[in-house]
Amino acid sequence: MADTRHGEPSDVRLIIDVARRLRNFDLRVTVVSPADRVVLFGPSGSGKSATLQMVAGVLRPEYGRIQVSGQLLLDTTSGKNLKARDRNVGYVPQGYALFPHLTVEQNIAFGLPRDQKRERSRVDELVHLVGLEGERRTHPGRLSGGQRQRVALARALASNPRVLLLDEPFSALDPVLRPRLRDEVRSIQQEAGVPMIVVTHDLSDAFQLAEWLVVLDRGSVLQQSRPDEVFNRPATVDVAKLVGMTNLLPGRVIGSDPTGIDVEWHGHVLRSEPGESISSAPYPVGCPVIVGIRPTSLMFRLAQRSYEGRQNVLGGHIVREVWSAESCRLSIRVDPSHSEHDLEAELPGYAYYRLELDQRKDVEMSVRPSLVHVLPMSDSLPS
Amino acid sequence: MIGGIDPADVRITLQVATLATMLCIIFGVPTAWVLARYRFPGHAFVEALVTLPLILPPTVVGYYLLRTFGQSSPIGRFLDEELGVHLVFTWWGAAIAASILSAPLLIRTAQAAFERVDPELERVAATLGRTPVGVFFAVTLPLAVRGVAAGIALAFARAAGEFGATIMIAGNIPGETRTLPVSVYDAVQVGDIARANATALLLISITMGVLLFFTWATLLVAREQ
Numbered sequence: 001m002a003d004t005r006h007g008e009p010s011d012v013r014l015i016i017d018v019a020r021r022l023r024n025f026d027l028r029v030t031v032v033s034p035a036d037r038v039v040l041f042g043p044s045g046s047g048k049s050a051t052l053q054m055v056a057g058v059l060r061p062e063y064g065r066i067q068v069s070g071q072l073l074l075d076t077t078s079g080k081n082l083k084a085r086d087r088n089v090g091y092v093p094q095g096y097a098l099f100p101h102l103t104v105e106q107n108i109a110f111g112l113p114r115d116q117k118r119e120r121s122r123v124d125e126l127v128h129l130v131g132l133e134g135e136r137r138t139h140p141g142r143l144s145g146g147q148r149q150r151v152a153l154a155r156a157l158a159s160n161p162r163v164l165l166l167d168e169p170f171s172a173l174d175p176v177l178r179p180r181l182r183d184e185v186r187s188i189q190q191e192a193g194v195p196m197i198v199v200t201h202d203l204s205d206a207f208q209l210a211e212w213l214v215v216l217d218r219g220s221v222l223q224q225s226r227p228d229e230v231f232n233r234p235a236t237v238d239v240a241k242l243v244g245m246t247n248l249l250p251g252r253v254i255g256s257d258p259t260g261i262d263v264e265w266h267g268h269v270l271r272s273e274p275g276e277s278i279s280s281a282p283y284p285v286g287c288p289v290i291v292g293i294r295p296t297s298l299m300f301r302l303a304q305r306s307y308e309g310r311q312n313v314l315g316g317h318i319v320r321e322v323w324s325a326e327s328c329r330l331s332i333r334v335d336p337s338h339s340e341h342d343l344e345a346e347l348p349g350y351a352y353y354r355l356e357l358d359q360r361k362d363v364e365m366s367v368r369p370s371l372v373h374v375l376p377m378s379d380s381l382p383s
Numbered sequence: 384m385i386g387g388i389d390p391a392d393v394r395i396t397l398q399v400a401t402l403a404t405m406l407c408i409i410f411g412v413p414t415a416w417v418l419a420r421y422r423f424p425g426h427a428f429v430e431a432l433v434t435l436p437l438i439l440p441p442t443v444v445g446y447y448l449l450r451t452f453g454q455s456s457p458i459g460r461f462l463d464e465e466l467g468v469h470l471v472f473t474w475w476g477a478a479i480a481a482s483i484l485s486a487p488l489l490i491r492t493a494q495a496a497f498e499r500v501d502p503e504l505e506r507v508a509a510t511l512g513r514t515p516v517g518v519f520f521a522v523t524l525p526l527a528v529r530g531v532a533a534g535i536a537l538a539f540a541r542a543a544g545e546f547g548a549t550i551m552i553a554g555n556i557p558g559e560t561r562t563l564p565v566s567v568y569d570a571v572q573v574g575d576i577a578r579a580n581a582t583a584l585l586l587i588s589i590t591m592g593v594l595l596f597f598t599w600a601t602l603l604v605a606r607e608q
Contacts, residue, residue, distance in 0.1 A: 091510040
């Protein structure tokens with residue numbers, strides 16, 4: 001990543017390369033994104049908000065370089081550091097920070113560039129864009145969480161920013177409202193045609209908003225890639241845990257060929273076929289590895305069907321069922337019993353009844369080899 | 384005048400209190416803002432220093448002002464010889480004394496009000512293109528207005544009632560430096576109980592009036608928000 005410093009390829013949309021000592025850890029983050037919609041994802045205290053504040057110009061890195069859409073905002077080696085007021089970013093902090101003494105339209109007008117201060121039409125346009133025509137003269141204290149978020153978004157867009165910076169934009173919202181506002185933010189952003197960096201600790205936010213997903217923990221980037229890549233092929237066990245790949249099975253490589261790897265796990269053979277050509281066979285035979293399987297990747301066999309000739313077939317019985325609104329999460333003890341490695345499976349409610357799981361607890365499952373992911377044993381990447 | 388109140392006493396008191404309050408605002412509001420927003424080495428010391436006049440006997444403050452601005456000090460001589468400014472035994476000196484004694488009330492009240500303003504709002508205002516001064520007038524001050532106004536009211540009331548330091552630096556010259564509080568003392572000294580009563584009552588009315596006016600005004604502002 002360090003060699004991006006000279007002659008970035010033209011498809012690089014965003015560079016963040018910053019370092020700073022924070023209270024609990026050293027932040028050292030390098031993001032190079034080819035896409036306009038970037039999500040910084042990680043648990044709380046991972047340094048993602050601090051990184052966003054550095055892009056906004058309200059927190060100063062000890063050294064670093066930030067470039068957004070070809071515009072250099074900060075470069076400590078050349079001593080360049082645009083002040084927050086000169087960066088032209090649309091920063092929406094957690095909790096939105098609306099000005100409580102101003103009405104909705106005054107809040108939005110606050111973001112207008114100086115030469116447009118008197119342009120009513122621009123405020124009208126933004127009020128319309130976020131659908132708050134009825135609340136123009138309302139103060140933020142009287143708005144709902146979703147309305148506040150939209151005011152904050154309109155205020156940020158009013159300055160015609162070169163990038164929108166949203167810190168946990170949905171965390172203060174009703175969970176029922178979240179998906180709708182997520183869609184709304186995405187469509188408003190696309191309509192306005194402004195690049196966006198979103199900070200979130202929520203997996204669904206990350207997956208649905210990101211074109212480029214950056215996974216952070218304790219001040220470091222664990223992985224950055226297209227979101228489906230991160231979700232299906234996490235680089236490390238830590239990333240796998242963060243992105244909800246809960247089945248992490250320790251095994252040993254027993255075979256490897258150009259299309260896939262066979263891993264032995266407690267007497268079962270699990271075959272992984274990543275699809276793309278396997279990069280120079282990183283896992284030699286005998287190598288201890290972790291097999292990662294998402295809970296939604298396990299397929300159950302109907303009671304009357306046979307799995308003859310299929311790969312990655314596992315038998316077992318259900319030991320626990322946890323229902324949420326639309327889906328059921330099952331804990332399955334695989335035969336022969338390994339209580340310390342129960343598999344977790346998640347399936348929609350209708351599938352549960354279609355499979356007659358209310359009547360039988362013994363199940364047979366299979367996993368497509370393309371959905372079996374092999375991870376290195378330790379968190380250091382195979383060289 | 385009623386009860387023998389000297390109108391000059393009233394005029395001088397209002398002059399002294401108004402100028403003292405203006406001095407307090409000019410120096411006190413920025414001080415309060417800096418104390419509220421920044422942590423620096425010596426922060427606690429500066430806080431203690433600006434609070435000191437509240438605790439010290441006013442005569443001590445007056446005594447040091449006399450030593451600073453009197454003819455025996457280089458500053459006093461410089462002001463006299465180079466600029467022709469006389470602070471000792473003038474109402475200007477009384478105003479300076481009153482401003483120093485009122486400053487803690489304004490600074491500490493305004494500081495508390497500024498501290499209650501969420502710094503995130505100021506950061507966002509900065510990212511929206513405002514200069515630090517612009518942020519202060521568009522965000523910080525409007526949100527702290529009640530506390531700042533209360534501080535100004537307290538400072539004015541305190542300045543109008545200042546006695547100890549005033550008599551040290553400005554003395555008791557009727558028509559020139561005699562304020563209402565000094566007049567009360569003077570009246571008692573010469574046995575003019577009628578003037579003492581009337582003047583004391585007037586002083587109470589003025590300070591009450593100022594405090595009530597500011598309370599009413601800030602309620603009006605607050606209702607807007």
